[in-house]
Amino acid sequence: MAEALANRLRDARSALGLTQAELAERVGVSRKTINTVENGVFVPSTLLALKLARALGCAVEAIFSLDGWEE
Amino acid sequence: MVRVHNVEQAERASRGRAAVMALAAVVMMLNAVIEFGSAPYSVLGLRGAVWIPMIGAWLFILAKGGGLSRDRLTSSLLNDELSLQNRARALSFGFYATMLAGLLIYAGSWYQEIGVRDALRLVTAVGISGALARYAWLEVR
Numbered sequence: 001m002a003e004a005l006a007n008r009l010r011d012a013r014s015a016l017g018l019t020q021a022e023l024a025e026r027v028g029v030s031r032k033t034i035n036t037v038e039n040g041v042f043v044p045s046t047l048l049a050l051k052l053a054r055a056l057g058c059a060v061e062a063i064f065s066l067d068g069w070e071e
Numbered sequence: 072m073v074r075v076h077n078v079e080q081a082e083r084a085s086r087g088r089a090a091v092m093a094l095a096a097v098v099m100m101l102n103a104v105i106e107f108g109s110a111p112y113s114v115l116g117l118r119g120a121v122w123i124p125m126i127g128a129w130l131f132i133l134a135k136g137g138g139l140s141r142d143r144l145t146s147s148l149l150n151d152e153l154s155l156q157n158r159a160r161a162l163s164f165g166f167y168a169t170m171l172a173g174l175l176i177y178a179g180s181w182y183q184e185i186g187v188r189d190a191l192r193l194v195t196a197v198g199i200s201g202a203l204a205r206y207a208w209l210e211v212r
Binding site (some may be wrong): 025028044048 | 074079082085147148152154
């Protein structure tokens with residue numbers, strides 16, 4: 001079965017009332033990077049995923065998970 | 072520390088960079104096609120020689136990502152993880168475009184005489200234009 005990275009970045013960001021630009025500022029990337037991660041166009045590196053989780057104050061697993069992953 | 076101001080500035084610069092790269096790709100490709108077999112490029116002269124620094128400059132910009140005149144923070148945003156990946160994909164696309172152009176010219180030369188300089192100009196134009204156009208597309212999508 002095909003695997004894909006599911007993410008709840010938009011939800012997590014909205015829950016904190018942050019704009020994409022504000023999250024980008026916190027993480028140190030462009031707004032476009034945040035946008036493409038949210039839309040599933042860009043799969044971030046582990047480093048960026050960890051930075052995003054830290055900026056949003058949650059565990060990385062709370063934002064990213066594997067779709068179609070069979071335990 | 073990165074500020075929202077830097078993020079907005081980088082966004083504008085990124086769009087500008089993509090537009091300039093797309094335009095450069097079209098101009099270079101048109102130039103190579105329209106001037107194919109043209110005398111100024113077949114003999115030693117300024118017009119033909121300008122091709123060398125021009126391709127070199129675009130190769131440098133593709134390698135570095137541009138934005139060198141910006142402040143350090145904006146420049147780092149312009150060349151963040153996504154942009155680096157886009158550039159890698161664009162360079163890969165440019166490589167395949169170059170190979171394809173080389174093969175087509177090789178095959179075409181059996182049917183029509185093609186000068187070495189014309190062939191090389193076409194190959195470099197296709198390669199660099201392909202990479203620039205692909206990068207511009209990836210950056211604005």
